[in-house]
Amino acid sequence: MMVRIVKLTFKSENITSFKSLFEKHRIAMQKVDGCTFLELLQDIEDPRVFFTHSHWKSKAHLEAYRKSEYFGQIWKKTKLLFEEKPEAWSLEKQ
Template sequence: MLYVLAKSVSKKENILETQKILEALIEPTIKEEGCIKYELLQDNTNPEVFFFDEIWESKEKLNAHAASSHFLEAQEQLKSQLESPMEVYLLNKIG
């Protein structure tokens, strides 16, 4: 299994629109083959910071997600909403 944290930092004036774009990714993504977990989280202290907490069966399944039309469309929409490009961390579970 592959664990992923994806961090997006919205421009302060775009928080609600950024959240809307990110939320729209949830339903189609959880239906994708190989998606075990896909949750959107928002920082309590800094509401412009969002994380996707993800678990995928494999790197290949994650790559398929990254090439999906809904993901690519969201990436295009987010370009003007975010302070900086999304940061993605590929992780291994310990213990």
Template sequence: MLIRIVRMTFQADKLADFHTIFDNSKHHIRSFPGNRHLELLRDPDHPNVRMTYSLWESADALEAYRQSELFRTTWGATKALFAEKPVAFSGEQLEVV
């Protein structure tokens, strides 16, 4: 299982636009082959920061998504709204409690 977290800082006046993009794409991402989970988080200390937390069957499944038209369209629209460069990282699950 691969965990992917992407931290994004948005322009204050573009946050509603991001939520529209996310709402329109979340069901498609969740049903993408290899995706097990997707959720949206808010940083309680930074109102313009959102994070996606997703679970993927494998690094190959995530990469297939990243090469898809769905990703290109969604990410293309999203990155135009950033105030700062996003930070993304992946981790492999070692233990489940």
């Protein structure tokens, strides 16, 4: 199993838009082949900062999702809302 953490920093005025976009797609994202867990976290100190925390059966499952048309559509909308470049980590449970 692979754990994926992505840090997303949004412009303050775009926080509500991002939350709406995420909620609109949350269930579909959780049903993507290979995704076994998905949650959204918001930083307590800086409300512009969010983290997605997801679990994947394999790196291949994550990559298939990242190359999908569905992800491309969501990411295109999300990118417009950023204040900073996103950061991502792929981790393995020990």
